[in-house]
Amino acid sequence: MRQLCMPQGLAADEMPKLESLICTARAVRRGEAVYRIGDPFESLYAVRSGSLKTVMAHRGGREQVTGLRLAGEALGLDGISEDRHACSAIALEDSSVCIIPYGALKTMCREVSAMQERLHRLMSEQLIRESAQMMVLGSLSADERVAAFLLDISERNAQRGYSSAEFNLRMTREDMGSYLGMTLETVSRTLSRLQKRGLIDTQGKFIRIVDIEGLRQI
Amino acid sequence: MRQLCMPQGLAADEMPKLESLICTARAVRRGEAVYRIGDPFESLYAVRSGSLKTVMAHRGGREQVTGLRLAGEALGLDGISEDRHACSAIALEDSSVCIIPYGALKTMCREVSAMQERLHRLMSEQLIRESAQMMVLGSLSADERVAAFLLDISERNAQRGYSSAEFNLRMTREDMGSYLGMTLETVSRTLSRLQKRGLIDTQGKFIRIVDIEGLRQI
DNA sequence: CGTGAAATTGAGCATCTTCAAAGTCGGTGG
DNA sequence: CCACCGACTTTGAAGATGCTCAATTTCACG
Numbered sequence: 057m058r059q060l061c062m063p064q065g066l067a068a069d070e071m072p073k074l075e076s077l078i079c080t081a082r083a084v085r086r087g088e089a090v091y092r093i094g095d096p097f098e099s100l101y102a103v104r105s106g107s108l109k110t111v112m113a114h115r116g117g118r119e120q121v122t123g124l125r126l127a128g129e130a131l132g133l134d135g136i137s138e139d140r141h142a143c144s145a146i147a148l149e150d151s152s153v154c155i156i157p158y159g160a161l162k163t164m165c166r167e168v169s170a171m172q173e174r175l176h177r178l179m180s181e182q183l184i185r186e187s188a189q190m191m192v193l194g195s196l197s198a199d200e201r202v203a204a205f206l207l208d209i210s211e212r213n214a215q216r217g218y219s220s221a222e223f224n225l226r227m228t229r230e231d232m233g234s235y236l237g238m239t240l241e242t243v244s245r246t247l248s249r250l251q252k253r254g255l256i257d258t259q260g261k262f263i264r265i266v267d268i269e270g271l272r273q274i
Numbered sequence: 275m276r277q278l279c280m281p282q283g284l285a286a287d288e289m290p291k292l293e294s295l296i297c298t299a300r301a302v303r304r305g306e307a308v309y310r311i312g313d314p315f316e317s318l319y320a321v322r323s324g325s326l327k328t329v330m331a332h333r334g335g336r337e338q339v340t341g342l343r344l345a346g347e348a349l350g351l352d353g354i355s356e357d358r359h360a361c362s363a364i365a366l367e368d369s370s371v372c373i374i375p376y377g378a379l380k381t382m383c384r385e386v387s388a389m390q391e392r393l394h395r396l397m398s399e400q401l402i403r404e405s406a407q408m409m410v411l412g413s414l415s416a417d418e419r420v421a422a423f424l425l426d427i428s429e430r431n432a433q434r435g436y437s438s439a440e441f442n443l444r445m446t447r448e449d450m451g452s453y454l455g456m457t458l459e460t461v462s463r464t465l466s467r468l469q470k471r472g473l474i475d476t477q478g479k480f481i482r483i484v485d486i487e488g489l490r491q492i
Numbered sequence: 493c494g495t496g497a498a499a500t501t502g503a504g505c506a507t508c509t510t511c512a513a514a515g516t517c518g519g520t521g522g
Numbered sequence: 523c524c525a526c527c528g529a530c531t532t533t534g535a536a537g538a539t540g541c542t543c544a545a546t547t548t549c550a551c552g
Binding site for chain 2: 110114162234
């Protein structure tokens, strides 16, 4: 469990130092925020269990889901730039996050180069992830967006040792639509269409991928 | 000039160390790549003069412009994650970039905390920038996208001491469309419409913002 | 179980895309 | 220096995709 809070890539003799990152856990109930837009930035977070969405707002109040974080993924990097959070992180189900004080982490990154490396990679990975999502939003049709989304979740589940074929999407159709740049009705229609084509099987938020190759082909 | 390659936030006594970052320049002609998708990652870059676009590709070959870099901005952070570049960086005009060897930068970040801070902020800033672009793509109309784009360029120009009211966009309508998730024809029509409304004045790639408040209002 | 939120489905409509045809610009060679 | 050429831009008209509004139906939670 402790591994979740900045795992992999650390040599054995560096572990004691890792311990100094007093990495306390925090429970968040569904709908609750780990942090909100404008909150002062103090810590990064690692999702320990559950899942969260990140939400940004336009001037004018319109909100959009900009990200989805599953167990094992990092949260809060947006706060570093301006010392306050640029988005809100809302739990999609009762979840638990690991609190990683940024000050301590910085110190550790200066002492342990593997940790520095790991943090850099984490940020770079997220940059790529967001670029990929920009491509989804910028050049895919509704069908393609939904298929790409399901495949992304599937892959991330697989990486974390869960089933890549079936999962419970905790977000609403509206959240999905917001993340994918379409209306909740179009999301619903698209899922129905994919089901009729025999590519997936949906029961509300529970989704099973029947023909993963077919999904990729879209 | 040297400041461009990782400026601000360094105390005077840290300057000598900065010198150890042998930060050579490299000229790139219009259309040429600083790096391409899949190239091994070795350095970060700072745009010294000119401008570049970053481009990603779907499996299937479809390409999309995922970013635009003006003088003074950083380039190449996408390479850290996988030790190879996830996008290509193509010069929009004859440009010059500063090469910052990543290995040396990492070492320096361990020794000089202001440098570490600066790199972290840079990456976080770019994360926010990309999130903001996801919002543009996900929830704005064609008019709003173009307006948001022009205002973004305007603001970035202002920050670098150039005119916020008029500038030469070196990219084609097709590049703009790709970046904004619309066709080149829609970009063109939208610019014409904004001009008829008296908000901007366009002569091909040269654009003057006439009514910045009006643009913001869209 | 009941109840309010979430999801599904339909019909008409707006926006953006596609296809097509001129028109314009920039730069290159005569 | 000018004329030409290809690339880029503009504009139009028709069509497709996804949105809006609305009516049910289903589901999850208390």
